[in-house]
Amino acid sequence: MSLLHPVNSSYYSNNLNSENNDLDLYEREILNQEYGLCPECNQPNTLDNWCKKCYSKKFQQNFGNWTSGNEHIDKFIQESQLNARNMYELLEWIPYNRLRNIKFLAQGGFSTVYDAIWLDEAIRKWNYEKQGWKRCTSNLDEQDYKDAINTKIKNPLKSDEKYGLRVVLKSLNDSSNVDDESLNEWKLYLQCQYKVRSSGSILVPLCGITRDPNTLNYIIVMLKMPFGSLRNNLLVSKYNPNDKFKILGTISAQLKAIHKLNLIHGDFHSGNVLGPFYHTMMISDFGLCRPVNQPCIKNQIYGVLPYMAPEVLRGKPYTKAADIYSFGIIMWEMTSGVPAFHNVPHGLNLSLNICKGKRPKIVEGTMSEYVELMKRCWDNDPEIRPTAKELHEILSKWFIKYPIETNEEKRIAVPENEPEIKNHPKSCYISRKFDSAKFNEILAKDELSNRVIIMDNDNYNDEIFISDNLDECLIKDNHT
Template identity: 35%
Template structure:
């Protein structure tokens, strides 16, 4: 019997204990473990958690095993803290007989995501957490933030997810702080890798449901661009917080939705359920943000009036000089009719070709896809790039333009249904 099955710690919540134990039993049966083709040995090396073998399972960690806890972020329904995990992630080496032997682990910096109101966490919300785990554990070679376990804050009794700490800033802050330094080649690189990771999520038939630039983490250094290989296994982009945009203590009725208003697809504002195409709409909104350097509808109140205009076809503007092929693709993503939007696979293929057209490593010049040769695409983005240093990005934000998740409810007496702001935590 593997030693990691004998953890007697309890969350004092039967549903959460059962969930955590299920991940441990799966690990025991060798259903899932990290394997990057490098086996841990005792030689002196710089191997870290991303290039050794060890079983994947969640841990219940007492809150007193964390030190130096500092709040680093806040969303509509959760707060995020950085903390030093004294014990670090438990790691085990697989032995020749199939058993696992625990090895020493070191303290690591992690992020703790507090789930507001989770003292009475709902079954439905726990299902969403399980989806997060399923994604993280099956997509270990992609760029999802790693999910280590759960803990409970002593004072509030609210549950917290333990995830990998990322020093990356989110995409919104990257655009805000470095817009004039980001070449069009880099914009396309970011979008291409983002579409690749969204493809991994959609492959599991999961909708993100809260896809916006604040939930995308980017490592960007214009002087140290990583090789852009076919597997996209570098860690340039992280997607976070899918399925967890609402309060943890209840499942919302069909006439309610949580999110950031400018990124919510019009059919969702009209009371229809989220689909994979709803995420594609949000992707199109992100494309406008990357073009303009400003959050969508920053000058507007995020209220009923804006919702109505979105349902009637209003879309964010692009910066002057944005290539027409870029705007055409973004508008296709933002089409009011969901099935007229591209699939994430179609989106990824186009963006990948664009990136290859702009990057010297892959550029051939005469290759043609999607109606354009590489040299034509390259010329379009190079011309647009000349204008970036002179673009003025400072903007005045309306105090009622809110970019954290909120809950909206729908008025069933209106057609189309228009969301009314219910509350904002």
């Protein structure tokens, strides 16, 4: 069963195949860069060494040489190849037997994630001399061959296989009969990929789709980011405080692009921001992404509790402003070095406290302008929160004023004696389904405050609430 929100197919097609006439000046400058002429048709390239017109013909000539076994997936991949204006919008059908060292990485709220090596690597350009696709090659290291002897590894690397691309596999459970609706997350992702690139940033590139021959589940193949998620790297930003301006500026550009397409992310948290990649980050996981005007199923809310806006917890429609609330929580995490509400139960009491205006305690010494912007982001009133565009404009100025330290010798390493972050045993940073109906019954008995109260995590008082048992307000969902 798919957990993806349905999307109007014509909405996707019209946006994917149009050039969007509402580009701002900066976006136009990015898109109007000259990338030379195609040596074959003598027309301007759409990216360095990339001619959409000629490349689409080359892909089309190869359509009869592969199949995923599913007409919807075949069509999705083929459309991406016909419409790709650059390598980041391109999908391929990847035979499962071309993947090596497949190992379990994590269980997400909506997917099972694996680590792997793709032997073929991604297409970069057409080699006119050899009349074939040129792919970037990366040398594998000694650890890859050591990993291959691990009994938990599937498709172990062979000794004569020297090159490969490190990828992440996101298994789509119960997807043997996947349909168009089930692919909406990835259709939206490709829309966002182009829009984000036109804003001078990039999302984690998709490589293609494969299929596990044993489970028959289809699998999305994505480029692996070298250092995990922002949540795993919060302490680095704590000790190198100027990092936060570039990181937040980058992800605000990505969020602005998503919102400009009239989409909402719907599951925005520091675990879904991947990197660092050259001291920047990329938004990932579009499992709950959907058009703004598309309603959620009644009384069904999904998310990670510390990042969920109070109006969403109360069952109101998810909006762009709810993504901004999540952004504000991430802003706080980058000053504290710890995940929000990491040392309290993520249950009914925390939900009620968030709706009452409780927020994490401001870290002493945080820049006053930063605090003001952060408080606007997490305000109880969605109308007071800034837009993604405003966030990007402010953070871009701060990034110039407070440049990141790129000299590795001058950067401050996280001290070896830094205390280990210990999460409360009832905390949970995986997206789950909430039952808003029961939650609203409790809220109706208690008048909520419009004030925002800064909460001291070290003195969290939950005695006045009914229960902190997750099962009372959260319904576990094991689908990916």
